[in-house]
Amino acid sequence: MRSLRGSGVGRGAVVGPVARAHPSPAVPADAADPDREGAVRAADEAFAAVADALERRAEASSGTVATVLEATAAMARDTELAGQVRIRIEAGQATALAVDRAVAEFVDLFTQAGGYLAERVTDLLSVRDRVVARLTGQPEPGVPALDRPSVVVADDLSPADTAALELDKVLAIVIERGGPTGHTAIIAGQLGIPCIVRVVGASTLVDGQEVAVDAAAGTVIVDPDDATRAAVAARQAALAALSEHTGPGATADGHAVALLANIGTAEDAEQLTGAAVEGVGLFRTEVLYLGRTTAPIEDEQAQAYARALRALEGRKVVIRTLDAGADKPLAFISRGGEENPALGVRGFRLVRTDEGLLRSQLTAIARAAAETGGEPWVMAPMVATVEEAAQFAGIARELGLRRVGVMVEVPSAALRAPDLLAEVDFISIGTNDLAQYTMATDRLLGELVDLLDPWQPAVLDLVAAAAAAGVAAGKPVGVCGESAADPVMALVLTGMGVSSLSMSPAAVPGVRFALARHTLAACQELAVAARRARTGPDARAACLEGVDAEVREVLALG
Amino acid sequence: MAQRTVAVASAVGLHARPAKLFTQAAAGSGLRVLIAKNGGTPVDASSILRVMALAVKHGEEVTLSAEGDDADAVLDRLVTMLATDLDAVDA
Numbered sequence: 204m205r206s207l208r209g210s211g212v213g214r215g216a217v218v219g220p221v222a223r224a225h226p227s228p229a230v231p232a233d234a235a236d237p238d239r240e241g242a243v244r245a246a247d248e249a250f251a252a253v254a255d256a257l258e259r260r261a262e263a264s265s266g267t268v269a270t271v272l273e274a275t276a277a278m279a280r281d282t283e284l285a286g287q288v289r290i291r292i293e294a295g296q297a298t299a300l301a302v303d304r305a306v307a308e309f310v311d312l313f314t315q316a317g318g319y320l321a322e323r324v325t326d327l328l329s330v331r332d333r334v335v336a337r338l339t340g341q342p343e344p345g346v347p348a349l350d351r352p353s354v355v356v357a358d359d360l361s362p363a364d365t366a367a368l369e370l371d372k373v374l375a376i377v378i379e380r381g382g383p384t385g386h387t388a389i390i391a392g393q394l395g396i397p398c399i400v401r402v403v404g405a406s407t408l409v410d411g412q413e414v415a416v417d418a419a420a421g422t423v424i425v426d427p428d429d430a431t432r433a434a435v436a437a438r439q440a441a442l443a444a445l446s447e448h449t450g451p452g453a454t455a456d457g458h459a460v461a462l463l464a465n466i467g468t469a470e471d472a473e474q475l476t477g478a479a480v481e482g483v484g485l486f487r488t489e490v491l492y493l494g495r496t497t498a499p500i501e502d503e504q505a506q507a508y509a510r511a512l513r514a515l516e517g518r519k520v521v522i523r524t525l526d527a528g529a530d531k532p533l534a535f536i537s538r539g540g541e542e543n544p545a546l547g548v549r550g551f552r553l554v555r556t557d558e559g560l561l562r563s564q565l566t567a568i569a570r571a572a573a574e575t576g577g578e579p580w581v582m583a584p585m586v587a588t589v590e591e592a593a594q595f596a597g598i599a600r601e602l603g604l605r606r607v608g609v610m611v612e613v614p615s616a617a618l619r620a621p622d623l624l625a626e627v628d629f630i631s632i633g634t635n636d637l638a639q640y641t642m643a644t645d646r647l648l649g650e651l652v653d654l655l656d657p658w659q660p661a662v663l664d665l666v667a668a669a670a671a672a673g674v675a676a677g678k679p680v681g682v683c684g685e686s687a688a689d690p691v692m693a694l695v696l697t698g699m700g701v702s703s704l705s706m707s708p709a710a711v712p713g714v715r716f717a718l719a720r721h722t723l724a725a726c727q728e729l730a731v732a733a734r735r736a737r738t739g740p741d742a743r744a745a746c747l748e749g750v751d752a753e754v755r756e757v758l759a760l761g
Numbered sequence: 762m763a764q765r766t767v768a769v770a771s772a773v774g775l776h777a778r779p780a781k782l783f784t785q786a787a788a789g790s791g792l793r794v795l796i797a798k799n800g801g802t803p804v805d806a807s808s809i810l811r812v813m814a815l816a817v818k819h820g821e822e823v824t825l826s827a828e829g830d831d832a833d834a835v836l837d838r839l840v841t842m843l844a845t846d847l848d849a850v851d852a
Contacts, residue, residue, distance in 0.1 A: 270778060274809075277781045282788070283808035309810050316816040319776055323813065 205425040209377070209402035210652060211418035212388045214442060214713050214758055216435040217397055218415045218427055219374040221408045222353035224364060227332045228341035233297045242298045243289050245338060249302075250288075253333040254279035260348060264369070272367075275326045279334070284309065299335045306331040325361070349373070354416055356408045360387045370394060375416040377423055379405040382649035383685065392688065393465070395709025399423060401649050419759035441757045445712040449479035452704070452715050454697065458723040461703035462711050463519065465683055472511035472520075475708065479715075482519030484631065484705020485683035486511060488564070489527055498560060504567035505574070512577035519580065521631065521681070521705070523610065524564055524595075526550045526584040545645065550585025551595060551609075562598060569603040580606035582631055587613040589622040596627050612636035617665035620672035632669050632701070634684030638662045657686035658739035667699045667734060674700040681705055690717035690758050691746050697723070698730030713758050720751040763832035766824045767840045775817035775843070783842055784809040790835040794827045806839070 236242040257276035261269045278284070284305060291301035310327055313320040332344040346355055346364050349372040357364070359380040365387055376391050381400040391398035397418035408414065408425070415427035415435050424431055452462035463484030466472055468491075472483065491499055491507055512520055527549065541547035554561050565581065572579050583595040586609040599607040608629035611617050617637065620630060634657050639646045641662050644654040656662075666682070673680030681703040686692045688710035694717055696704065704714060721729075729746045736742035747760060754760070771779040787794045788807035795803035796812060803826060804811035817823055823843065825836050 274777055274781055277784070277809045281808050281810045283805055283811050309814065312814040316814060319773070320813060320816055323776075327810075 204428055204431065207402050207404045207408075207423040207425070209399040209405075209421050209423070210383045211421035212383060212392045212398040212400065213395065213418040213709060214438075215375075215395065215397035215709075216415065216417040216419065216438040216759075217354070217374040218413060218432055218435050219352055219354045221356050221410055221412045221414055222347055222349055223342075223408065223410050224346040224355055224357035224360065225336075225342040225344050226358050227328075227344050228336040228339060230299050230303045230335055231297075231339055233299065235292070235295050235297045239293055242292045246288050246292065246298050246302060246334070247285060249334045249337040250279050250285060250330075252337060253330060256333075263348070264367075271326065274323075275330060278327060279330045299338045302334050302338065303331060354414055356405055358406065365390050370396070375399070375418070377402050377405050377408070377414075377416060379403070380649055382647065382652050382655070389685075392685070392707045392709065393467075395707065401652065417759070420761070438759060442712065445716050445757070446479075448712065448715055448719075450715075451481055452718055454718050454721055454723045454726060456722040456724075458697070460693075460697050460701070460718055461519065461681075462715055463521070463681070463683075463703055463705040464708045464711070465705050466511070469507045469510035469514070472514040476514055476516075478708050478711075480518075480708055480711055482515055482521075483511070484519075484521050484681050484703055486520060486522045488523060488525055492525060492527060498563065501563050501567045501570070504564060505570040508568050508571035508579065509575050512571055512575040512579060515577070517577065519703075520577065521580040521582060521608070521683075522568055524551070524561060524581060524583050525553065527553065545639065551583040551591055552585060554594070554598075558598075562602065565599050565602045565604060572604070578606065579604070580608060580629065582608040582610055582629070584610045584633070585612060585636075586610060586623070587615045589619060589626060592616075592623045592626040610636075611669045612640065614641050614665055617669045620669040621675065624672055624676040624678050629679040629681065630669060630673060631681040631683050631705075632666055634662070634666065634682060634686040637665060637684070641665055653739070656739040657684070657689075657692060658733070658742040660734070660736065660739070660742060663695075663734055663742060666696070666701075667730070670696070670699040670701050673702070679703060688714065690714050690754065691729075691743065691750060691760060693717060694721055694726045694750070695730045695733045695746060698726030698728070717750070717754050717758065720754050725749070762826055762828050763836050764824060764826045765836045765840045766822055767843045768820055768822050769817050770819070770844050770846045772819050772846055774819050774821070775815065775823070776813055780809050780812050783839070784812050786839060786842055790827075790831075790839070792827045792829045792832060792835050794825060794835065794839065797824045797826075798822075800824075 254276045257272050261272035287305035288301050291305055306327055310324050313324050336343050349369050352372050352374050354375045355373055356377045359378055373396055375397040377399050379402055381387050388398055388400050397416050399421055402423055413426055415424040415431050452460045461481045463482050464475055464480045465485040466483050467487045568579055581599050581604050586592050592609045596607045606628050608627045610633050611630050612633040638655045638657055642654045644651045670680050679702045682696050682701050683705035687704040688706035690713050693704055693714045729749050732745040733742045736745050769775050784807050794806040796806040797803040798815045798817055825839055827836055
C-alpha cells in the first residue's frame with residue numbers, strides 16, 4: 204500500500220474514491236486557426252456548453268451557491284463577450300487566447316469599478332477557465348459535480364471552490380498545498396470533514412482510486428487493505444460513541460472547563476440548538492459584512508445577533524467585533540497599499556479611522572441583548588495595548604454592554620495581560636494569530652508551517668503568561684483557536700489555568716473525553732512538561748507520554 | 762427613438778440577480794435596447810457584463826432607449842422592472 208503524508212485537521216477517518224479538482228488551465232501559445240469561421244463556432248459552442256453545465260449545477264443546488272452559479276452561467280451566455288471573442292478571432296487571434304483576452308477586458312472593468320463588481324471577478328475567471336479548458340482539451344477546472352460520496356483531491360481549493368462543495372457528498376478533503384490554518388482547513392474543521400493539507404504527492408492520485416484518509420495520523424493510504432479499512436471503521440465507531448456524551452466539560456476531579464463553539468453566522472448558531480456545547484466562545488462577525496458595498500445597517504445586524512442569542516437560549520455567547528482590514532478587505536473600507544497588511548490597520552485598529560463602524564456594531568449587539576433578554580459577551584480583536592483595551596471597554600460599556608473583553612493575539616497583549624485585565628472582564632487567546640505574530644510567520648504560508656506550531660515554546664510561554672494573569676485576577680481566560688481543538692493541547696491549556704475552550708463543534712467530543720480522563724493536577728503536570736521542552740515537537744511528545752493510554756488509542760493521538 | 766429614465770430600486774443596485782433578470786428581459790424584447798448611466802455612453806442592455814460594469818447603485822438613475830414599433834411598450838415594461846426591488850421578488 205502506498206501512503207502519502209500531510210498535516211491532518213480533525214480526528215476523523217474515511218475510505219472512499221478520489222474525485223480530483225483541477226487547477227486553472229494554461230492558455231496555450233497556439234497559432235490562430237486558419238478556419239476563422241470554424242474557430243468562432245468552436246468558441247460559441249464552448250461558451251454555450253459551459254453555460255449549460257453551470258445552469259445544471261445551479262438547478263441541483265440551492266441558496267447562495269445556486270445564485271452564484273446562475274449569475275456565472277449568465278456571464279457565459281453574454282452576447283457582448285461572444286462578440287468581443289469573435290472580433291479577436293477574425294483579427295487573427297488564436298481561439299483560447301481570444302477568450303482569455305476578451306474576458307480580461309471585462310476583468311479590468313470590474314476591477315476598476317471596485318466593491319461588489321471586483322468580487323465578481325472570480326466568477327468571470329471561472330467562466331474563462333471552463334471555456335479555455337473545453338477548447339484546449341484540458342480537464343474541467345474546479346471541483347467536479349460528485350455523483351457519489353468522494354474524497355476531494357486538489358492542488359489547492361479557492362474559497363469559492365470550498366463554498367461550492369456539495370458537502371453531503373464530500374467524505375474528506377486532501378490538498379497538496381494550503382496550511383493547517385488556511386481557509387480550506389478551517390472550513391473543513393468547522394464542518395467536521397476530515398482534511399489533510401500539504402500532502403506531498405497528492406497530484407499522483409487519480410479519479411476513482413480508493414483511498415483511506417486518516418486526519419488524526421495525517422495519512423492518505425492508496426488502495427487500503429482490509430486491516431486499514433477495519434481500523435477506519437473502528438475509529439468511526441469510537442468517535443460516534445464519544446459524541447453520545449453531552450455533559451459540561453470538566454476534568455476527572457470535576458474542575459469545570461467550558462466547551463464552546465466557534466461560529467460565523469446566525470445560521471451556525473441555530474445549528475447548535477441541540478448540540479452538546481455550553482455556548483459560543485467565538486462568533487466571528489465578518490460574514491455579515493462580506494460582499495457588501497456599504498456597511499450593513501444596524502437593524503439588520505441586530506436581527507442577526509438576536510437570532511444567535513435566541514438559538515443559544517441563555518447559553519454563553521462571545522461576539523467578536525469586526526476583524527477586517529487590509530488583509531481581509533471589505534468593499535466599504537477602502538484601504539489599499541499597505542505593504543504589511545497583517546501588521547496594518549486591521550481589527551480594533553479600524554477605530555482610528557471609523558469609530559462609527561464599531562459603535563454601530565456594538566449598538567446592534569446591545570439592542571439584540573435587550574430584545575432577547577440575553578447577555579452577550581463582546582470582545583475586540585487585535586488589541587496591542589492597555590490604552591486600546593480601555594478605549595474598547597469604555598465604548599462598549601457606554602453602549603450598555605456588561606461583559607467586555609479583548610482578544611490576546613499580539614505578544615504585547617500576552618506579556619501585559621495583567622494590565623489588560625484591569626480594564627476588561629475577560630480575555631480570549633487567539634492562538635493562530637498569536638503564533639503568527641510571535642514567530643513572525645505568515646499564517647497563510649504553508650511552507651513555514653513548522654514555525655506556526657502552537658507547541659512552539661515561545662508561544663506556550665505567552666499563552667501561559669496570559670492564562671496566569673487571568674487566574675491571578677480571578678477573571679475568565681478563554682482560548683479560541685485551532686489549538687483548543689487538539690485534545691492534548693486542551694489538557695495543557697487547562698493545566699495553565701484556561702477556563703474555556705472554543706473550537707469547531709466537531710472537535711468538542713474528543714476534547715470532552717480527554718478532559719474527563721485527567722485530573723486538574725495531571726493537566727498541570729502536562730503544562731509543566733510542555734514548557735520544560737526546548738522545541739515544539741519535544742513539547743508535544745513530552746505531553747503525549749503523560750496522556751492516558753485509552754485516550755491516546757481512541758483519539759489516535761499517536 | 763423612445764427613451765425613459767428611472768431610478769433603480771433594487772437594494773443591491775443593478776447587480777447579481779437583478780442584472781440577470783433585467784438583461785434577460787431586454788434580450789427577450791426582440792429590440793436592441795440601450796442603457797446608460799448619468800449621460801454616459803449607452804451600452805447593450807441585453808449584456809449582463811456591460812450592465813454590471815455600469816456599477817449602478819440603489820437609487821441611481823439610468824436611461825433606457827430603443828427604436829422600433831413596440832419601443833414604448835418594451836421600455837415601459839423594463840422601467841417597471843427596474844422600479845421594483847428585483848432582489849425581493851421570487852424567481
